[in-house]
Amino acid sequence: MFEQLDLDDKLCSAVAQMGYTSPTSIQSLVIPPAMEGKDILASAPTGTGKTAAFLLPVCQFLLDFPRQQPGACRVLILTPTRELAVQVYEQAVQITQYTNLVCGVITGGINYGTDRDTLAQNLDILVATPGRLFEHIEKESFDCREIESLILDEADRMLDMGFSAIVNQIAAEARWRKQSMLFSATLEGAGIARFAKDLLNEPVLLEANPSRKEHAKILQWLHLADDIHHKYALLKHILEHQVTSAVVFVKTRDRLNQLKQMLERDGFTVCWLQGEMPQDKRNAALANFKAGEIKILLATDVAARGIDVENISHVINYDMPRTADIYVHRIGRTGRAGKKGTAISIAEAHDMGIVAKIERYTNQRLKRRVIDELRPKNKEAKPPMKKKKPKGEKKKVKKPKKNKR
Structure with missing residues (x-):
């Protein structure tokens, strides 16, 4: 129970x-050492309650040590994407609903007048994307001197996006x-280690091993x-017969626009997310998509992280991702908080x-499925076998050359 973590009744409510x-x-794992004021380096699979893990202890700190006078932001949460920033902000508002704590959010793509209104508040918690926030720091319209807690969410994604x-x-x-706290989907790699060394002071290292109840139940085929x-015929059949809500991933904006036109031509209603898209859109x-008004969301990998929508029944890889770790982030959009989900790759x-790389990375084979009326004509190509030497054939040993004097 949350009460056993010494959290305020308002937060528990x-x-x-x-x-x-x-x-x-x-x-x-996180809340007890975080409430003791220790630095945290933590990893957890997506959809296991990571956001509340850092919001609850900082909210408790703000309640335990309330402001004595108006001032600048006390808790700063940095996220790599705009969508994730908005979602963390929305959860912060929910967690603080019975308190007087003030939350705000600043991201790129929003006009600066809105930012000014946000920063003019007596902010306790600010959620921001790094690029836009740094513009305000350079313009001296944001003051970092009163920040008491700095939280980096999805630090590995920040590194991937060049925000380090x-x-x-x-x-x-x-620096005062x-x-x-630094949270990442994985703690592997030299980049995260350097990041942690630069930003954290003797951190507590925490790696969550979610219970079966929490763990994503994602069928993959x-x-x-x-x-x-x-390929398109398979996608149409899946969308018509299997899906209640789906994120369909494609590799480029051009491919997204092409697929959008094809699906709309065939009577599907879709919405979409891609890079360099106005924030309001x-x-x-x-x-x-969240409201269930549109069941199909087309997305490039800008949406592979940070989209937390309940009850996504399917993730469909219409285009396969470039790397195995991107595959894992994509399919993490379904099967969240212990619910079942399905990930289909075409x-x-x-x-x-x-x-083959994905199967090695996830240590599981993607089950092959067939739709009877759309059976493939070509057989799956098998990876080339290494040639074995015939038995009894001895390996040739090169004789060392004699030195001529």
Whole structure:
């Protein structure tokens, strides 16, 4: 129970209102040391309650040590994407609903007048994307000196997006802080280790091992496609007969526009997310999808993280991702908070290389599925076998050359 974590009754009432009955594994691990003021370096699979794991202890700190006078932001949460920033902000508002704590959000794509209104408030918690926040720091319209807690969410994604230098500069501006927390889907790699070394002070290392109840229950399978026409026919059949709500991933904006036109021509209603899209349109697309008004969301990998929509029944890889870790982030949009989900990949012959890499990375084979009326004509290409030497054939040993004097 959340009460056993020494959380204020107002926070416990809020999480009960949000439908949480008991802490998840990452929350049980993070909240006690975070409430002691220790720096945290933590990893947890997506959809296991990570956001509340850092929001609850900082909210408790703000309640335990209330402001004595008006001032600047006290808790800064940095996220790599606009969508994730908005979602963290919305959860912060829910968690603080029975308190007087003030939350705000700043992201790129919103006009600066809105930012000014946000920053003019007596902010307790600010959620922001690094690029836009750093603009305000340079313009001296945001003051880092009163930040007491700095939280980096999805730090691995920040590194992937090239934010490490800006984040380090923001952290340097907030050097009087008392606590830092870094959360990442994985703690592997030299990049995260350097990030943690630069930003954290003797952190507590926490890696959640979610219970079966929390763990994503994602069925994964693969349809083999003979060509692009067969691939589209498979997608149409899946969308018509299997899906209640789906995120369909494609690799480029051009491919997204092409697929959107084809689906709309065939009577499907879709919304979409892609890079360099005006923020109001991105917000509208997500709102329509979250509300269930539109069942199909087309997305490039800009949406592979940070979209937290309940009850997504399917993730469909219409185009296979470039790397195996992107595959894992994509399919994490379904099967969230212990619910069941399905991830379907549609692969042509040229995709089988990345399929093999995904199977090695996830340590499981993607089950092959067939739709009777759309059976592939071509057989799956098998990876080339290493040639074995005939038995009894001795390995030739090169004799060392004699030195001529």
